[in-house]
Amino acid sequence: MAAVPSIRSRALVDERIRSEGDFVLYWMVATRRLAWNFALDRSIEIAQEVGKPLLILEPLRVGYRWASGRHHQMLIDGMAHHRAVLDSTHVGYFPYVEPTDGAGKGLLKALGERACAVVTDDSPVFFTPSLIRAAVAQLSCRMEAIDSCGLLPLRATDKGHSAAYHFRRFLHKTLPEHLGDTPAAEPLERATMPAFPGVADEIRATWPSAHETLPDGAFWDRDPTLGADGGEPGRARLDLSGLGIDHTVEPTEARGGRGAARRRLDAFLRDGLDRYGEERNDPDSDAASGLSPWLHYGHISAHEIFDAVARRERWSPQRISPPHDGRRKGWWGMSPSAESFIDELVTWRELGYGFCYHETDYAEYDTLPQWALETLETHSSDHRPHVYTLEEFASASTHDELWNAAQRQLVHQGVIHNYLRMLWGKKILEWTEHPRDAHRIMIELNNRYALDGRDPNSYSGISWVLGRFDRGWPEREIYGKVRTMTSASTRKKVALDRYLERWGEQAPLM
Ligand SMILES: Cc1cc2nc3c(=O)[nH]c(=O)nc-3n(C[C@H](O)[C@H](O)[C@H](O)COP(=O)(O)OP(=O)(O)OC[C@H]3O[C@@H](n4cnc5c(N)ncnc54)[C@H](O)[C@@H]3O)c2cc1C
Numbered sequence: 001m002a003a004v005p006s007i008r009s010r011a012l013v014d015e016r017i018r019s020e021g022d023f024v025l026y027w028m029v030a031t032r033r034l035a036w037n038f039a040l041d042r043s044i045e046i047a048q049e050v051g052k053p054l055l056i057l058e059p060l061r062v063g064y065r066w067a068s069g070r071h072h073q074m075l076i077d078g079m080a081h082h083r084a085v086l087d088s089t090h091v092g093y094f095p096y097v098e099p100t101d102g103a104g105k106g107l108l109k110a111l112g113e114r115a116c117a118v119v120t121d122d123s124p125v126f127f128t129p130s131l132i133r134a135a136v137a138q139l140s141c142r143m144e145a146i147d148s149c150g151l152l153p154l155r156a157t158d159k160g161h162s163a164a165y166h167f168r169r170f171l172h173k174t175l176p177e178h179l180g181d182t183p184a185a186e187p188l189e190r191a192t193m194p195a196f197p198g199v200a201d202e203i204r205a206t207w208p209s210a211h212e213t214l215p216d217g218a219f220w221d222r223d224p225t226l227g228a229d230g231g232e233p234g235r236a237r238l239d240l241s242g243l244g245i246d247h248t249v250e251p252t253e254a255r256g257g258r259g260a261a262r263r264r265l266d267a268f269l270r271d272g273l274d275r276y277g278e279e280r281n282d283p284d285s286d287a288a289s290g291l292s293p294w295l296h297y298g299h300i301s302a303h304e305i306f307d308a309v310a311r312r313e314r315w316s317p318q319r320i321s322p323p324h325d326g327r328r329k330g331w332w333g334m335s336p337s338a339e340s341f342i343d344e345l346v347t348w349r350e351l352g353y354g355f356c357y358h359e360t361d362y363a364e365y366d367t368l369p370q371w372a373l374e375t376l377e378t379h380s381s382d383h384r385p386h387v388y389t390l391e392e393f394a395s396a397s398t399h400d401e402l403w404n405a406a407q408r409q410l411v412h413q414g415v416i417h418n419y420l421r422m423l424w425g426k427k428i429l430e431w432t433e434h435p436r437d438a439h440r441i442m443i444e445l446n447n448r449y450a451l452d453g454r455d456p457n458s459y460s461g462i463s464w465v466l467g468r469f470d471r472g473w474p475e476r477e478i479y480g481k482v483r484t485m486t487s488a489s490t491r492k493k494v495a496l497d498r499y500l501e502r503w504g505e506q507a508p509l510m
Pocket residue numbers: 280288289290291292293295296341344345346348349350352416417418421422424425442446450452453454455457458459460461462464465
């Protein structure tokens with residue numbers, strides 16, 4: 001049986017596999033993990049078919065928007081983890097961090113010229129689609145893009161759905177046939193290709209690998225995302241000050257890589273999942289998984305998380321209970337708390353992926369639903385008692401203690417509690433001259449500071465604030481028919497004492 005369902009694979013360069021090439025190249029650009037990864041499965045499959053070694057190239061550019069010490073540290077943590085894992089296998093690994101903008105140009109082409117085939121990750125957002133398009137123009141060997149984004153293959157979606165309810169209905173009908181297709185949990189265990197002999201000297205002379213350009217033995221010599229006992233990580237961090245990235249957005253306490261992601265998942269299964277349904281919206285509770293950064297960086301897979309929850313629930317697909325009518329509760333046949341979590345992980349997360357896949361202008365304000373554009377425009381001249389600039393928002397300088405606290409958490413920790421994130425967005429809509437400005441400012445702040453930013457769900461969450469995936473509500477000032485939220489009602493709904501104690505005016509911004 002093929003390692004990857006055909007619906008997840010696209011031939012970008014539809015040439016034959018050059019069995020005379022030196023190795024198979026997996027160009028890892030989005031699905032940055034060594035487990036539960038269809039692209040890795042496919043790379044291993046080709047390498048075994050042609051009996052050639054496998055090389056994984058994991059690059060990191062500096063010249064992209066919002067490149068910062070924060071994002072770089074998370075991604076490089078993951079690279080160190082990959083280096084440590086692959087050290088004891090036959091698979092070659094080449095982590096490349098661009099020292100200056102454009103320095104990496106030509107590396108893929110140089111390796112591609114020697115490759116039997118190139119496999120890469122399919123992803124619908126940020127710079128990955130244009131990166132892949134540019135690569136296609138440079139390569140003459142076979143190239144395939146493989147989709148590991150979610151439980152439902154991107155190409156199984158029929159359109160960008162306008163509401164979670166419609167998408168849930170579509171999922172109920174479509175998803176069951178794909179649930180059995182999962183990537184390998186331990187793909188390296190069964191990989192039997194010849195050993196990779198090493199990257200040619202002339203290539204390394206022009207493009208030295210990351211542990212040469214960012215030398216620090218304490219960091220690279222052992223997996224920094226795992227402690228010696230596989231427990232808490234070491235504190236080693238790389239000095240990234242020589243890279244042309246935004247150093248004002250500093251790394252947070254969080255560590256990238258699979259070790260950190262798996263520890264978070266295990267803690268959630270142990271302590272959070274049973275409380276998730278009841279306490280997810282409570283900022284004083286730690287019942288939410290907190291997994292979105294690692295999902296975003298590709299360090300953990302939605303398949304793996306789903307599998308872990310299903311095992312804990314002793315669930316099998318036979319527990320699904322028809323009719324497939326889009327109801328939020330009772331369809332999966334899991335406990336209410338687990339169903340509520342799976343609804344976020346699958347319905348909401350993949351609603352965003354599907355939308356960005358079909359609507360390539362997903363980041364544009366004008367792609368909001370017509371009713372939302374009209375009502376927001378009608379109310380754009382309403383009097384706004386408070387209007388703030390991007391800088392005032394960024395520095396948590398509004399009149400609202402709760403909003404400022406959420407912004408401080410975002411700047412300091414790179415996350416905002418989910419419920420407060422909705423309020424955070426709604427207030428930006430209320431406190432800007434025009435909803436178009438609110439859209440721009442939300443994208444800027446979210447993608448600059450949030451560890452999970454620059455993701456399909458960054459754009460779906462931000463556009464939800466402005467009416468996407470929602471329905472019309474009773475008409476109000478400024479918001480029109482778009483759903484409102486107030487700090488006062490939030491304070492009534494959820495306990496905030498501990499949250500404000502932690503993130504109130506006294507908390508440092510960085
Ligand atoms: C203004 C705004 C901006 C947002 N920006 C982002 C972003 O940049 N990146 C991002 O991943 N999410 C974003 N979201 C969605 C949501 O806030 C986060 O996914 C969630 O808070 C992550 O926390 P968690 O991992 O503890 O989620 P959990 O509640 O534990 O849920 C598990 C997973 O399900 C997915 N998920 C949960 N809630 C949502 C949701 N509402 N929409 C889509 N997927 C969801 C995430 O992948 C999450 O990790 C945004 C929402 C809003 C309102």
